[in-house]
Amino acid sequence: MNDAPTAYLDHAATTPMVEAAVEAMTRQLRDLGNASSLHASGRRARRVVEESRESIAQALGSRPGEVVFTSGGTEADNLALKGLFWQRRSAEPTRSRILASAIEHHAVLDPLEWLAEHEGAILDLVAVDRDGRLDLDAVRRTLEVAPDEIALISVMWANNEVGTLQPLDQVVALAGERGIPVHSDAVQALGVVPVDFAASGLDALSLSGHKIGGPQGVGALVVRREVELTPLLHGGGQERDVRSGTLDVPAIAGFAAAVQAAAQHQATHAARLRTLRARLVTAVQGAVPDAVLNGGEDGLPGIAHFTFPGCEGDSLLMLLDARGIECSTGSACSAGVPQPSHVLLAMGRDPETARSSLRFSLGHTSTEADVDALGAAIGPCVERARAAWA
Amino acid sequence: MKVVAAMSGGVDSAVAAARAHEAGHEVTGIHLALSRNPKSYRSGARGCCTIEDANDARRAADVIGIPFYVWDLSERFHADVVEDFMDTYAAGQTPNPCLRCNEKIKFAAVLERALALGFDAVATGHYAQLRDGDGGLELHRAVDAGKDQSYVLGVLDEHQLRHSLFPLGDTPKPQVREEAAARGLLVADKPDSHDICFVADGDNAGWLEEKLAERYDDAPFLTPGPIVDEVTGETLGEHRGTYGYTIGQRKGLRLGRPAPDGRPRYVLDIEPVSNTVTVGPRERLAVTRIHGTSPRWCGAPLPTDSGPADVTVQLRAHGAEHRATCLVGAGGAEVTIDLIDPAHGIAPGQAAVIYDGTRVIGSATITRTERAAG
Numbered sequence: 001m002n003d004a005p006t007a008y009l010d011h012a013a014t015t016p017m018v019e020a021a022v023e024a025m026t027r028q029l030r031d032l033g034n035a036s037s038l039h040a041s042g043r044r045a046r047r048v049v050e051e052s053r054e055s056i057a058q059a060l061g062s063r064p065g066e067v068v069f070t071s072g073g074t075e076a077d078n079l080a081l082k083g084l085f086w087q088r089r090s091a092e093p094t095r096s097r098i099l100a101s102a103i104e105h106h107a108v109l110d111p112l113e114w115l116a117e118h119e120g121a122i123l124d125l126v127a128v129d130r131d132g133r134l135d136l137d138a139v140r141r142t143l144e145v146a147p148d149e150i151a152l153i154s155v156m157w158a159n160n161e162v163g164t165l166q167p168l169d170q171v172v173a174l175a176g177e178r179g180i181p182v183h184s185d186a187v188q189a190l191g192v193v194p195v196d197f198a199a200s201g202l203d204a205l206s207l208s209g210h211k212i213g214g215p216q217g218v219g220a221l222v223v224r225r226e227v228e229l230t231p232l233l234h235g236g237g238q239e240r241d242v243r244s245g246t247l248d249v250p251a252i253a254g255f256a257a258a259v260q261a262a263a264q265h266q267a268t269h270a271a272r273l274r275t276l277r278a279r280l281v282t283a284v285q286g287a288v289p290d291a292v293l294n295g296g297e298d299g300l301p302g303i304a305h306f307t308f309p310g311c312e313g314d315s316l317l318m319l320l321d322a323r324g325i326e327c328s329t330g331s332a333c334s335a336g337v338p339q340p341s342h343v344l345l346a347m348g349r350d351p352e353t354a355r356s357s358l359r360f361s362l363g364h365t366s367t368e369a370d371v372d373a374l375g376a377a378i379g380p381c382v383e384r385a386r387a388a389w390a
Numbered sequence: 391m392k393v394v395a396a397m398s399g400g401v402d403s404a405v406a407a408a409r410a411h412e413a414g415h416e417v418t419g420i421h422l423a424l425s426r427n428p429k430s431y432r433s434g435a436r437g438c439c440t441i442e443d444a445n446d447a448r449r450a451a452d453v454i455g456i457p458f459y460v461w462d463l464s465e466r467f468h469a470d471v472v473e474d475f476m477d478t479y480a481a482g483q484t485p486n487p488c489l490r491c492n493e494k495i496k497f498a499a500v501l502e503r504a505l506a507l508g509f510d511a512v513a514t515g516h517y518a519q520l521r522d523g524d525g526g527l528e529l530h531r532a533v534d535a536g537k538d539q540s541y542v543l544g545v546l547d548e549h550q551l552r553h554s555l556f557p558l559g560d561t562p563k564p565q566v567r568e569e570a571a572a573r574g575l576l577v578a579d580k581p582d583s584h585d586i587c588f589v590a591d592g593d594n595a596g597w598l599e600e601k602l603a604e605r606y607d608d609a610p611f612l613t614p615g616p617i618v619d620e621v622t623g624e625t626l627g628e629h630r631g632t633y634g635y636t637i638g639q640r641k642g643l644r645l646g647r648p649a650p651d652g653r654p655r656y657v658l659d660i661e662p663v664s665n666t667v668t669v670g671p672r673e674r675l676a677v678t679r680i681h682g683t684s685p686r687w688c689g690a691p692l693p694t695d696s697g698p699a700d701v702t703v704q705l706r707a708h709g710a711e712h713r714a715t716c717l718v719g720a721g722g723a724e725v726t727i728d729l730i731d732p733a734h735g736i737a738p739g740q741a742a743v744i745y746d747g748t749r750v751i752g753s754a755t756i757t758r759t760e761r762a763a764g
Contacts, residue, residue, distance in 0.1 A: 314462070315503075322418075322457070385507070387507075388506035388507045
């Protein structure tokens with residue numbers, strides 16, 4: 001039904017595993033051992049976990065004890081937000097406000113909304129500009145209103161839909177003056193921009209394996225040792241009693257190999273993506289002159305997010321898919337019911353514009369041929385999708 | 391052909407998609423999202439609006455081996471089906487939302503979008519048959535009389551039929567279930583849906599009470615009013631708002647006292663403006679003439695102003711077939727149907743679907759009925 005070779009342009013959703021990660025993971029798949037066991041097999045498994053922890057810590061500029069393995073970015077975000085909120089509120093009951101950007105991933109927004117609904121948290125979702133960059137003046141104003149009521153701040157490193165990098169240094173500086181912990185979801189940033197935990201001044205950082213060429217189902221929360229977290233998962237007391245559950249040794253080994261490779265090759269990888277992205281933008285705008293590039297020019301080098309006026313993004317995605325070109329309308333939804341992206345709405349777009357948008361994202365296996373295939377297909381697909389909306 | 395298969399998550403549409411695929415068509419499975427917030431409509435496993443149904447449809451598409459997408463038709467569905475449903479009840483009539491959905495959504499919004507995107511047809515799991523006849527394409531009843539759904543397709547015009555596929559029309563339902571099981575479709579045992587998909591738990595009265603109150607602030611038909619006996623003119627009880635009643639209804643009238651003749655009373659008339667429900671004995675329900683508006687023809691229309699044609703008519707979903715004559719008047723805008731034998735409990739708002747043998751000629755929305763003399 002689909003003879004064209006696939007052009008995979010959805011690396012921000014998930015990217016193929018790098019060879020080093022496949023090797024590291026498969027090496028562990030046949031090995032026996034629970035990393036919590038006291039005998040020789042257990043110690044062998046534990047050694048793999050701790051070596052992985054150390055290599056991740058080294059790559060990220062953190063201490064090994066600051067790396068808490070999780071099942072992925074979503075769990076890391078939940079642990080950071082709920083764990084910090086509960087801990088801070090029990091230490092200082094007046095601290096019930098949480099400040100976050102309006103364009104966080106749902107793995108951040110939904111736990112925050114849950115905390116607001118069930119735990120009495122008060123959310124301050126801070127506006128962004130038309131490029132999706134956090135409004136620092138608004139952050140400052142919010143902090144000045146009630147500095148003693150804010151439990152924590154969460155601002156993503158780079159937005160997953162439009163790729164805009166956030167002014168984390170300034171956020172950390174503003175928070176630091178007032179002793180407020182800052183969390184950042186960096187799942188899209190690692191490997192494409194420099195990520196150094198110690199230098200960032202952050203208190204907690206979420207990472208995901210499969211966004212950087214590691215396996216799915218594993219991630220980490222890097223969290224400063226001084227920061228106390230209330231656990232979400234109770235049980236065997238693994239991961240400094242913050243995250244119980246038998247450790248997934250093969251996945252952790254694969255994740256560590258991917259983090260190492262991501263840190264090592266970040267600069268060359270980013271340069272390669274930047275060149276491919278420029279080619280993609282030229283190709284798309286050449287074929288569809290009124291396509292609007294969202295998110296500015298200095299964002300993540302692998303993400304190109306466009307609005308195609310007069311097209312429904314879903315129609316366009318389907319038409320491209322039928323030609324073997326795979327992309328995304330932004331964030332997926334469990335029911336598959338398309339909602340206009342909260343990110344684009346926060347960036348001041350109307351719902352119709354928000355629904356007329358597609359994200360193309362590049363990764364380590366992307367080629368010029370992938371980009372050129374998109375360039376060849378996008379014109380006719382847009383034309384057809386426009387007819388379907390009329 | 392390039393075909394869009396509308397997949398509800400049920401067994402029928404899954405087998406229909408599989409058959410279209412096997413027949414050599416290039417099939418793409420589509421699940422229609424009819425509510426922005428699936429939980430707000432219904433929570434059960436049946437119907438067409440739950441996340442579970444979307445997942446069932448997706449798994450069926452996987453098994454068949456076809457691409458699958460969700461199309462958001464929620465706004466159109468609300469405007470064209472749900473609001474029409476509310477407004478029809480508000481006007482004291484009885485709507486058929488499935489028919490409206492076929493007319494406005496599945497074979498209109500979906501079909502037009504599919505055609506624009508480069509598809510040729512929409513396939514559904516409806517039990518009905520398309521045949522090439524002397525006068526062109528014809529819509530016929532399904533071979534499984536118990537499952538026949540030609541009634542709810544009687545609103546489709548020739549253009550819509552030309553771009554439709556009904557792969558199940560030649561097969562009895564039990565055989566469709568067997569085929570689903572043989573094909574490895576996990577929905578083979580899923581129960582049939584009977585209720586209105588957007589009404590939670592089949593609680594029509596409760597749903598209407600809530601939604602109509604939101605839509606029509608303080609309208610008279612939302613408040614209690616008299617139930618009047620047509621024969622004696624006496625008030626026999628109080629109704630809870632005219633929207634909760636249907637012509638021919640006997641149960642749930644909660645009449646305070648029996649009618650003078652001691653016989654059961656049936657709803658004869660619903661008048662939302664005066665907020666009155668009129669009841670009477672069963673024989674007063676007998677209708678011999680039906681007036682319908684806005685006829686839609688499934689192929690060649692009956693000739694206008696050229697004398698009555700001998701037909702049969704079906705006056706509600708899964709209802710009986712009645713022998714009748716049909717006269718098209720008012721330049722084609724209205725039909726008058728004279729029944730050979732009286733029919734009972736005919737509710738304005740429902741469709742009169744007109745047949746010639748097994749062939750659907752067309753349909754009209756019932757506006758008014760005339761009773762048998764005496």
